[in-house]
Amino acid sequence: MAEETIFVEGSPCVVLDAVGKRFTVRSSEQSGWVSRNPLKRMARRIVGRQARAVTVQALNLTSLVVERGESIGIIGRNGSGKSTMMKLICGQQKPSAGAVYASSTPIMLGVNxxxxxxxxxxxxxxxxxxxxxxxxxxxxxxxxxxxxxxxxxxxxxxxxxxxxxxxxxxxxxxxxxxxxPEILLVDEALNTGDAQFLDRSRMKMDELRANAGCVFIVSHSLETIVDMSTRVLWLDYGDLVMDGDPQEVTAAYRQFTAHLSKGNNVSAQKIKDRAREQLVTAQLMPRVTGRRKEGFTS
Ligand SMILES: Nc1ncnc2c1ncn2[C@@H]1O[C@H](COP(=O)(O)OP(=O)(O)OP(=O)(O)O)[C@@H](O)[C@H]1O
Structure with missing residues (x-):
């Protein structure tokens, strides 16, 4: 994995500066002494006396610069951190580390x-x-x-x-x-739409991008992602694995999941490792003048 220093010169839409997110949750996993008496074991399980706090790292430190006119597709297995990244960008959740900068208020599709x-x-x-x-x-x-x-x-x-x-x-x-919105985030909503709706949404998103905005789309439908994105991020266990051309990233991800579903975990891991080795991560540095990411709100 190579690092690249990026000076935020122009006026990108969104910048993630070493952003990470972890949650602390209670686990019901048994620990320590376990009674031989099944009734007592059951009682402890229900009462949850042995519940302990565990940390879930939903997104590992990630840096990213998203330019105007980009449409970012985010793919990955269940629990890989896609929704977490979206929630961090739109401000629904606060990062545990780093900072998110946006040129205007991002709107998450889903005024549910x-x-x-x-x-x-x-x-x-x-x-x-x-x-x-x-x-x-x-x-x-x-x-x-x-x-x-x-x-x-x-x-x-x-x-x-x-x-x-x-x-x-x-x-x-x-x-x-x-x-x-200048920055629109679409999390899974497109999955339930029919072909006509997909066409209309694509046109609307193209219009937003043409007006110098940017769009983020999460979907498990790789066809939708390729169709609607200009750049794709592949996340796995909270790590950014690949960032690039939609066809290339989805092809690697398809290969990865195909190996996994055949139980070839070692070869799947190799595909992931190869992708990560080629990843160029953004390394954001404050400008020497001190005018850091001017025009951004965090
Ligand atoms: N509010 C929360 N509290 C505790 N853990 C959370 C919370 N939100 C997410 N997580 C954990 O963070 C990890 C990433 O979750 P996230 O929802 O971002 O995944 P995802 O890639 O969007 O998954 P999916 O494809 O299933 O929607 C998971 O392990 C999840 O259990």
């Missing part, structure tokens, strides 16, 4: 918390837009565009609780895209 299943689609559009800080007048102006992007013209007056998961995703995507 703000949406109310009992309300209709149109009422939820107003609610979701208000939650994302849009003024009433701006919501009025964008309303038809949001309905059109969602493709839910026929169901927009029906309660959202009757929507399929794909329909809910379409609505959430359309609401999030309405604020025209």
């Amino acid at each position: 918390a703000a949406l109310v299943p009992e309300l209709s689609g149109d009422q939820n559009i107003v609610l979701g837009c208000l939650a994302m800080g849009l003024e009433r007048a701006a919501i009025e102006a964008k309303f038809s565009e949001i309905v059109e992007l969602s493709g839910l013209e026929k169901s927009i007056h029906l309660p959202m609780k009757g929507y399929s998961s794909g329909m809910s995703s379409r609505l959430r995507f359309a609401i999030a895209a309405a604020v025209e």
